[in-house]
Amino acid sequence: MSAGGSGEAHAAIPENQLIAFGIIGGLVGIYAAFFLSNVAGGVFSFMGALGAICATIWGADAVRRVASYGLGTGVPSIGMLALGMGVVAAMFGLAVGEGIGLDIAGPVIALVVASIIGLVIGIFSNKVLKMNIPVMEQTMTEIAASGTILIIGLSVAMTGTFVFDVVLDNVITTGYIAVIFIAGGMALLHPFNANLGPDEKQDRTLYSALEKGAIAMVIAGIVALSAQNASAGMVTILVGIFIWYFGFMGFYSRVKRDAYKVVGTGLLPSEEELE
């Protein structure tokens, strides 16, 4: 068996719940941050990052489902692919939203476009490249959609809005899109990559997705310090650090539960022990 497993992943939390959690949580976070942007000096922009974290957990689960078919070294590529599709769809959706004079529709348009791109790439991988992974079409769609929510959510956390002109000036031109791309992509791909192995467990993987999403949130908060103002940035950073701590402790307690042994120090297991 390859290190990445070779079949359907076993899940305690069913995928439909995680899909709903990602889409609804993501959009609620983004829109809440958008509508509350004028309240209390924009401190509610951290809601966008919360939406991004919901999408991260969903996306990491989708990566887990497709990568369980023995992708191995392909796991990082999937994460990069997700954010690649996400950037295109997010910018297209927000630009079209502004173009038709309905900024508020931007994230939804982006989500739909991302799903179409993801589906096409999924069909392409299975039918043309003949990868023959049964869940490919569905997971590619999910990965692209979660990547898009992740990008828009972090952009909202940085700037307080998803109006295309503002995002263009404050996120793309300043180069912060690079950190959104890589921190978001790593938050999607790292959880499964870090927990890869025959005894991988879904909740442990998802807790590390929460933790990595929180790191992206803290970075978005640091950017918000200069893109918005000190109070908006500090709130995002502090909430992010709190979620990171919660995520890391949850992950660590599951490591202690799942590992053969967690020891302070020690020699290798003896021959008898290995029998």
Place this chain on the structure above:
Amino acid sequence: MDPLIGMGALALMGAAATIAGASEDLESDIGSQSNPNSQVQLAPQMSYPHRIYNKAISGEPPSNALMCAIGGTVAYVMLNFNLSAVLALTIGSLVAAMVHGTYATTAYMGRCSSQKRFKQMVYLDVLRSHTPPIMGYSFITTFTILVVSYIMVTVFAHPFPLPLLAFIWGITVGAIGSSTGDVHYGAEREFQDEEFGSGLNTANSGKIVRKAESGLRSSMDNSWFCAKFGGPVTGIAFGMTVFLSSWITVVFDPAKSVAAGWESVIVGTLIILVLVVYNRKMEVSARKAFGPYKEDKEEAA
């Protein structure tokens, strides 16, 4: 721009890039990231549990891009607050190193606990002793990459913003570290009890060296070994990449005239040709000196 200042800035960029390449490779060797990781991951499955740091963050290019992009972003925010450049780059690298430390920790813990059935333990002392040096090396890498990017933005007036440049150089240093330095650790150190040049026999898959000169081998021993050759050679490779790719446009500045732009293209092509010929010569002479593995030759005959 005064050509002399340009050459000085270029020399500084080359020096910073050389340090970045060396520290990047040693950082990845402590955690056995990238190519050598597959054997570290396989070892417990072949009933060779070990005390090597299994740092499967991702491939080297994405993980280095992450720390450099975070460093560049934080430094850029600090520069917007009119902080001095040295302080801004240092704070950026510090945040990047901390984030890198959390990624390394979750990778080690996660991978080891996913190998429960092979009785691979999570050794907390490995985590405590290895993660700080990993963070230290990642700080050096990020800081030097930020120096390169900062010089490009301020001295050479590169149109890209600092975070984006740092991101691109992060991918580059990761790619070069992965292709240049890993060979030294993966093929030579993990299987140093096999005859030199024998290649990796399938029967030896996962049978990595787990015992050191004294006691059990740790990933710090591997970093010490790679610091002798693999790290410096990665540094030279990356330093040359940064220096030569910028040198052609500094000497033959396309901003001055179109002819100079074409001259830079020609010089760049010449450099590549010289390197290709030189590499070929070196490979042929190495094959002559060390020859094919003798046993293979007998089998073929």
